[in-house]
Amino acid sequence: MLLAALTIVITACDGADAVAGVITEVDASSVVEWESIVVETQDGERLTFLPGDAVDLRFWSASHLREHMLSGHPVEVTYESREGALVATEIDDAS
Numbered sequence: 885m886l887l888a889a890l891t892i893v894i895t896a897c898d899g900a901d902a903v904a905g906v907i908t909e910v911d912a913s914s915v916v917e918w919e920s921i922v923v924e925t926q927d928g929e930r931l932t933f934l935p936g937d938a939v940d941l942r943f944w945s946a947s948h949l950r951e952h953m954l955s956g957h958p959v960e961v962t963y964e965s966r967e968g969a970l971v972a973t974e975i976d977d978a979s
Contacts, residue, residue, distance in 0.1 A: 902962045903931060904978040907953040912946030921949055921972070923961055933961055933972040944975045 908930065909922035917935075924930050935941070952959055958978035963970045 900962050900964050900973055902960055904958055904960045905929075905931075906956055906958050907949055910946055910949045910953055912950075915947045916941055916945045918946040918949060921961075923959065931961075931970055933963055933970045936964070936971045936973045938973045939975055949975075 903923060903925055905923040905925040907921055908924045909920075910918055911920045912918040918941075920932050920934055922930050922932050949959075951957075960976045960978040961972050962974040962976075963972050965971075
């Protein structure tokens with residue numbers, strides 16, 4: 885139901901793309917640092933993101949991302965494709 889209410893957002897902005905969806909997986913090495921997250925879009929596409937240097941781990945820590953995963957509250961991830969991987973450059977609450 886919440887997933888159905890989401891709209892996929894893909895935009896081009898300074899070479900970066902953005903997508904909105906719900907977090908379905910968080911691979912973390914601690915309560916702060918995370919290795920990857922999986923975001924599922926409204927159309928069921930599952931995208932895996934690696935953390936970029938610009939992501940503020942003081943706010944977007946592994947524990948905070950897990951809160952979003954458990955609550956189903958959507959996020960918007962701005963990312964770049966680097967060497968075949970999707971690298972998150974910014975994460976925000978999706979509206």
